[in-house]
Amino acid sequence: MALSLSDIRAAQKRISPYIVKTPVLTSTLLNTWLGHEVYFKCENFQKVGAFKARGGVNTVGWLIENGIKPKKIIANSSGNHAQAVAFAGKQFGIPVTIYMPEYSSDVKIKATKSYGAEVVLSKDRNVTDSLVKEASKEEGTYWIPPFNHEQVICGQGTAVLEGLEEIEGITAVFTPCGGGGLASGSLIAAKGFKETIKAIGVEPLNANDAAESLRKNSIQKLQGVPNTLADGAMTLSVGDITFEYLKQLDAFYEIAEESIVYWTQWLTHLLKIRLEPTCAMPMEAVLQWLRTQKKPQKVMVVITGGNMDQKTSAKIWAKDYLTEVPKL
């Protein structure tokens, strides 16, 4: 491994003045039903409402620590990464421009602006991508990518490290996988913390580029926009840096849409929190994995964020899944 626990610890120290030490929640009822313990590291309560704040702040902090204070920071994103970079720039007094597709949710555009960033809207993701690439050529401008960057990975890994430090005896850590930044950081944190802790990745079946890449041992790219409610895991392909870490995961699960809805409803109900479908998804993997275990386990799931628009909320609550109690 290129990165190790000491890099995550350095990131943890670097970002601690700027981010929230988020709570770890558990549900007595769920634990009773499953006969195992499940702990939820609640990054929905993180700054900007998602773990992404960690990677953004860590990258900017690391640049400054290394004597590279950018004149300007830029990023392209329709989601939480936009807000995270805007937030990070604000903490260090660096101007930020975010390139977002026009169809980004209004709520996310407004939130990004509220952190003082300039937002440039364009027709679609292709235009956005070429604009950010062009802008990055300007001297003194630093482009923070959403996942394929060592310092982004280290920042994201601090969530799991914090959780492991708080709850003793965790045996497995589950994270959703989009571009693989969180899954990579979590792997490094978990294995460094205790080698026997399993690090497990989870992806929507309808956006399973990482699973396909792992099967074929080369990075595969999704064709077109995937049809999944787990919008945090819609990324078309993983990166060359994250892929090397994803290969080291202990297991990788692909989850059907119905299970994603089921667990979004149940975790909302049991934990009384607002969470994105992306991070409810790993619970189905937790169940599948627990069925293979003979001893009681203590697992940790990262609740990656709580930013969800009305349209997705309406889809999540269209049908009643609360009538079927979770069971192994």
Added chain:
Amino acid sequence: MALSLSDIRAAQKRISPYIVKTPVLTSTLLNTWLGHEVYFKCENFQKVGAFKARGGVNTVGWLIENGIKPKKIIANSSGNHAQAVAFAGKQFGIPVTIYMPEYSSDVKIKATKSYGAEVVLSKDRNVTDSLVKEASKEEGTYWIPPFNHEQVICGQGTAVLEGLEEIEGITAVFTPCGGGGLASGSLIAAKGFKETIKAIGVEPLNANDAAESLRKNSIQKLQGVPNTLADGAMTLSVGDITFEYLKQLDAFYEIAEESIVYWTQWLTHLLKIRLEPTCAMPMEAVLQWLRTQKKPQKVMVVITGGNMDQKTSAKIWAKDYLTEVPKL
């Protein structure tokens, strides 16, 4: 006043081993938009997912403290009071029977049973009410009413007391009003804590029996089932004990359904929590009240609970209100 802050303090001490000291949340974004500070006492994270656990546990604890350990505890409820009494009985090892109408949400029936209570379902609320009345005649049986009981009121008041102890300088406290147990307890706690703190009650316009009662200075009863999403405030009338306290509130607001939906969406989005429409409702009253204030205020709103079924959730998220940012 018959009850005073010392009674609430006694309740606080009595229930503390059994209940959660819930967090107080705030939203920097909302505070910036309003130019005032709003603090949310989050009883959705309370045992059974609602403040009702406080009143239930306090009443049973008080009975035992006074040498009256019931052989059996009973209650009639379709909502959070059912779970609260079941939970309270379990803490003190007393058998509980809850009489619920068949149309109670499946989730609440299951949760009540999960605390070990016997659940008796019947056709409608009238049958439920006569059954519990009949059962209460049995020797050694104690019937815990949902609000019209001094020890229930004292238990509910502990939520606001806890909040005031945590956040310095609160100038007004807002609570939803159903039967008036929480509003009464909050009034006693707030005025006892500091006489200048305003205690304000809030009710759905579509279930405004308390407002009508205050206008006519006699208890008015709603005819038929009121049409409101704030199901925690659907109670047909307040009680003779609570009414005397409600008369002492500094203000009382009646809120339209659209505002209830608006604030359920916005508080969910800003605080990243699951909350019942009943406790989002007071935010509209907060805005109306703040518009009359000349100095910056520090208000507290009690997030009464987070138990909401799929049908209500679907209604809340049917239309998009997140496009209109809250403003004074």
